[in-house]
Amino acid sequence: xxxxxxxxxxxxxxxxxxxxxxxxxxxxxxxxxxxxxxxxxxxxxxxxxxxxxxxxxxxxxxxxxxxxxxxxxxxxxxxxxxxxxxxxxxxxxxxxxxxxxxxxxxxxxxx
Amino acid sequence: xxxxxxxxxxxxxxxxxxxxxxxxxxxxxxxxxxxxxxxxxxxxxxxxxxxxxxxxxxxxxxxxxxxxxxxxxxxxxxxxxxxxxxxxxxxxxxxxxxxxxxxxxxxxxxxx
Numbered sequence: 001x002x003x004x005x006x007x008x009x010x011x012x013x014x015x016x017x018x019x020x021x022x023x024x025x026x027x028x029x030x031x032x033x034x035x036x037x038x039x040x041x042x043x044x045x046x047x048x049x050x051x052x053x054x055x056x057x058x059x060x061x062x063x064x065x066x067x068x069x070x071x072x073x074x075x076x077x078x079x080x081x082x083x084x085x086x087x088x089x090x091x092x093x094x095x096x097x098x099x100x101x102x103x104x105x106x107x108x109x110x111x
Numbered sequence: 112x113x114x115x116x117x118x119x120x121x122x123x124x125x126x127x128x129x130x131x132x133x134x135x136x137x138x139x140x141x142x143x144x145x146x147x148x149x150x151x152x153x154x155x156x157x158x159x160x161x162x163x164x165x166x167x168x169x170x171x172x173x174x175x176x177x178x179x180x181x182x183x184x185x186x187x188x189x190x191x192x193x194x195x196x197x198x199x200x201x202x203x204x205x206x207x208x209x210x211x212x213x214x215x216x217x218x219x220x221x222x223x
Contacts, residue, residue: 031210042115042202042214043154050210088154092209097142097159097167099212104153 003027004091006102013079014110021074021105023089032072033099034063035088043088046074079109113137115215117203123221124193132188132218134203143186144204144212145178147171154202160186193222 007022023032031050035043047056049065049072056063060083062075076083086106090099116135124130136143145157158168160178177189186205190197200217 033210033212035214040217040219042204042217043212044214045212048210090154097144097161098156098169099146099154100156101154 004089004100004102006087006089006105008105009103010106010108012108012110015080016078019076019079019107021087021089021107022071023073023091023102024071025091026070027091027093028069029091029093030069030095032065032069032089032091034072034074035090037086037088037104039086043090076107079107081109081111083107084109113213115203115205115213117201117215117218119218120216121219121221123223126195126222127192130190130193130220132190132201132203132220134186134188134215135184136186136203136205137207137213138184140205140207140213142166142206142208143178143180144206145188146202146204146214147199148202148217149196149199157188157201190220193220195222198222 005024033048034046037043047063052067052069054065060077064073086104088104090101118133143160146154148154156169158172159166175191179187198221202214202217204212204214206212
């Protein structure tokens with residue numbers, strides 16, 4: 001079983017501050033996805049990264065895949081209360097169909 | 112925007128009863144999945160389905176579980192004899208390719 005460790009587990013910041021969420025593993029993943037999940041809802045895909053060292057931007061969100069494809073980070077610039085939610089990383093090992101999910105980081109942005 | 116639809120949103124069942132969870136994937140998607148999330152725990156993979164057969168399953172997906180695509184649009188998960196520990200949110204997902212899952216909103220299953 002490929003384990004994805006997310007840190008921190010909880011993050012509370014003031015509106016306008018920056019934050020970074022980390023997703024680490026000892027295993028190599030062929031791709032890694034970031035999701036956001038609201039209470040009582042399914043995960044919603046934010047981004048997929050495939051190539052080691054890849055950086056993708058989605059407005060104020062920046063996603064990076066580590067060079068060795070074992071880790072990833074999500075950076076939010078000038079966080080807003082609307083960014084509050086549970087952020088999940090999920091990796092696909094090798095040619096598997098399945099995704100292995102991290103436990104998630106709960107982000108709270110205070111107005 | 113196309114979405115994956117799951118029914119029912121909530122299901123309460125007696126231990127030992129059979130339940131069928133239903134999903135309508137996005138129409139042009141080829142890959143279908145079931146995941147579950149026990150309260151307070153990680154999202155866990157159950158099974159993937161492609162070309163009318165199971166392509167991969169986890170150790171959770173034992174003989175009590177089965178999946179079916181009965182009519183080309185629905186995708187169902189059957190739990191034959193439910194146990195208390197089957198209580199969880201069950202998510203269906205579909206994808207057109209190897210990347211880019213779309214998850215449904217889930218079915219909350221409570222076994223009493």
